[in-house]
Amino acid sequence: VFVSYVNVLVVRWKGDEIVTFCASIGVLDSGVGGLTVVREMFRQIPQENVIYYGDTARCPYGQREPEEVRRFTFEIMDFLMEQGVKMIVIACNTATAIALNEARVRYSVPVVGVITPGSRAAISATANGRIGVIGTEVTIRSEAYVKEILRINPDLYVRGKACAEFVPIVEAGLSDDPSVYRIVDESVQDFRADEVDVLILGCTHYPLLQSMIARSLGPCVQLINSAEETARDVSAVLSERGLLNQNNSQANHRFCVSGHLERFEAVGREWLQRHITVECVKLD
Numbered sequence: 001v002f003v004s005y006v007n008v009l010v011v012r013w014k015g016d017e018i019v020t021f022c023a024s025i026g027v028l029d030s031g032v033g034g035l036t037v038v039r040e041m042f043r044q045i046p047q048e049n050v051i052y053y054g055d056t057a058r059c060p061y062g063q064r065e066p067e068e069v070r071r072f073t074f075e076i077m078d079f080l081m082e083q084g085v086k087m088i089v090i091a092c093n094t095a096t097a098i099a100l101n102e103a104r105v106r107y108s109v110p111v112v113g114v115i116t117p118g119s120r121a122a123i124s125a126t127a128n129g130r131i132g133v134i135g136t137e138v139t140i141r142s143e144a145y146v147k148e149i150l151r152i153n154p155d156l157y158v159r160g161k162a163c164a165e166f167v168p169i170v171e172a173g174l175s176d177d178p179s180v181y182r183i184v185d186e187s188v189q190d191f192r193a194d195e196v197d198v199l200i201l202g203c204t205h206y207p208l209l210q211s212m213i214a215r216s217l218g219p220c221v222q223l224i225n226s227a228e229e230t231a232r233d234v235s236a237v238l239s240e241r242g243l244l245n246q247n248n249s250q251a252n253h254r255f256c257v258s259g260h261l262e263r264f265e266a267v268g269r270e271w272l273q274r275h276i277t278v279e280c281v282k283l284d
């Protein structure tokens, strides 16, 4: 494989034939959560090739030490760079909170995270200036959302809460299970008394529990899923840098995980509404 100087074109020798194709966008998460961002990317920029890495064997990241999250994130980013990606999307709030700034210095390709797009969407959605954020322990402890929202508008009220049980539920494929509702309801009920009118789903796994969260909080609280805004950022950055795929042929996607394939494949099929083939790629 030869990757051209700006990581736009990948050239492969297939027997005597030389095949060229547009470089992929690398997307990473600790597991299935980043697929919520991929779904929006498929909708907004369907011509783009995607290579996804879900670190399912080491998921969840949200209760780990920040240094460990940082190391895992860079291991995955190194792998994606070896595949010749032209951009990387850190489709994980936990990894964005810990590693985004450093990643932007470390890698030569543009790197997009999910916290700024989610914060922006929440700020434009709130009418009463009171915003809630749910996320993993690492994300909430980092205060990345609070800092980003107050940087944009210091007059807003922001309160975060960690929901440690949500990621294992989603990874286990139990997002539709009625028994999960009680856990979801108990976890978000403080936000009712807090009178927030917007709640950021500050973990890319949480949109898979969106209908239960919405049922628990009712119609007065608007839920913000950063996927849509993130995909818009991805498209804007590609266009600004002249990196958009101009090729009209069918996009080609790869899904890699570090753990079991079947569960990921099932959630992926359900969420993306298409069949996906998943490969196991160990990095450690």
Ligand code: DGL
Binding pocket: 029, 030, 031, 033, 034, 059, 060, 061, 062, 063, 091, 092, 093, 094, 095, 136, 139, 167, 202, 203, 204, 205
């Ligand atoms: N999906 C991730 C996030 O957005 C990580 C969840 C986890 O592994 O704890 O934070």
